[in-house]
Amino acid sequence: MKARVTVMLKNGVLDPQGEAVKQALNSLEYNNVESVRQGKVIEIGLVETSKEKANKSIQEMCEKLLANTVIESYEIEFI
């Protein structure tokens, strides 16, 4: 079973990395870009047959290690 976890900074949290990408794109003449936010995506291969258990397990991993829930939010999807 394979899951994709997307971790993004919460709205309102300053994102200097995204801001740098935005400025780089603007300086390459992409003036139609008005906002950029950057996050990370983690693809996890799990030895687990029950989707429910897998989801619970990954949620735990996010809380403990993958995301800093004070400033980041995460989404789990199965692929």
Place this chain on the structure above:
Amino acid sequence: MKARVTVMLKNGVLDPQGEAVKQALNSLEYNNVESVRQGKVIEIGLVETSKEKANKSIQEMCEKLLANTVIESYEIEFI
């Protein structure tokens, strides 16, 4: 219009960051994790009404700046 670009290392390209996450998860007793790959996700807000034009524009940005197409692949989706 908002688009999400997911950039991942191509299959076969060594991913030390993913490997480190995998080992960290294993050491937290998540022994059901058999593989981890890490990539980045970039959310772009575009001032563009035509989806076709936006797609073409973002594809260009990926080729020029956002992804290193020698070792990385990218996916564009509109959200």
